[in-house]
Amino acid sequence: MPGILIVASALEGSMGRSSVELTGAARNLAGPLSLPMSAALVGQGRGIGQAVETLQQYGVQTVYRCEHPALTPGQSDAVLAALDLVVTKAQPELVLISADTVGREVAPRLAYRLRAALATEVMSLAVDGRAVMARRQVYGGRAIATLEVTARPAVISVKPRAFDVPQPQPVRGTVEEISLTIDPEALPTRVREAQSERAEVGLDDAQVVVGGGRGVGGPEGFKLLEELAAALGGAVGSSRPPADEGWVPITWQIGQTGKSIRPNLYVAVGISGAAQHVAGVSGSRTIVAINKDPEAPIFSLAHYGIVGDFRQVVPALVAKIKAAKGA
Secondary structure, eight states: OOOEEEEOOOOOOOSHHHHHHHHHHHHHHHHHHTEEEEEEEEESTTTHHHHHHHHHTTTTTTEEEEEETTTTOOHHHHHHHHHHHHHHHHOOOOOEEOHHHHHHHHHHHHHHHHHEEEEEEEEEEEEEETEEEEEEGGGGGTEEEEEOOOSSSSEEEOOOTTOOOOOOOOOOOOOEEEEOOGGGGGSSOOOOOOOOOHHHHHTTTTTTEEEEEEESSSSHHHHHHHHHHHHHHEEEEEOHHHHHHHOOOOGGGGGGTTTTOOOOOEEEEEEOHHHHHHHTTOOOEEEEESSSSSTTTTHHHHEEEESSOOOHHEEEEEEEEHHHHHH
């Protein structure tokens, strides 16, 4: 039966937050469009069973379980092969996929194969009649475009952290095993080695993030930010210039061409507030800006601002936080 199909990724052996966020995005559409919700669960490992239960806890009626050793991080060709089988069977009206490393590559290729409409890097979804209204950033985050998706089928990639994790809505769902025959050696591209930087873990899900910009001055400045993040129990990120300069790993980059985050607290240190960076942090609950330039654009976005040299401000904050904790 046609409906809304989300692509749930368990390529690393367990399902991540982005897949759960997609259930919230799908539920926003499923009610107004009177469509059932299903999921293509792609991956491998012992976490697959738990992923099925999680999807059903969040309202997914049918889970198409696609398990194969070739479904590993970065293997977009293997993911596409699995989704080919699922969409042939499910015939969905809408496919929602996370705009992560794999999703960014798979979404347009899947849309081409389905001869489907395509909307990418979507930040919000709504329904107007039978049309899906998809909002996305354009011009490097300087403007928002609203796309009216009327064609069916349609493939929509959703930016991670664009949606909150929804409240559970358990259903008694069904699970359909999809038999996959994938020859890793026959895939057009193969991932031989995957590397992760030390700060990549935790940045996506951190409730507190301390971000540094060009104003931090270099790698040494980020050591102060790491102290502040440690005191707050958070993670460290950066705007694009420090990543481009090699001061920090590229996986720390937050913004239009990096990660999107939605922490409870974001502390922007030495960040001017360019639109490209703002695009990745605008979902933060509270934003604190530290900058020596009182005219920096970041202050127009921040809920609280401190004008001063971060080399003096950050150590003072760390001392206050430790004192408050009795450390």
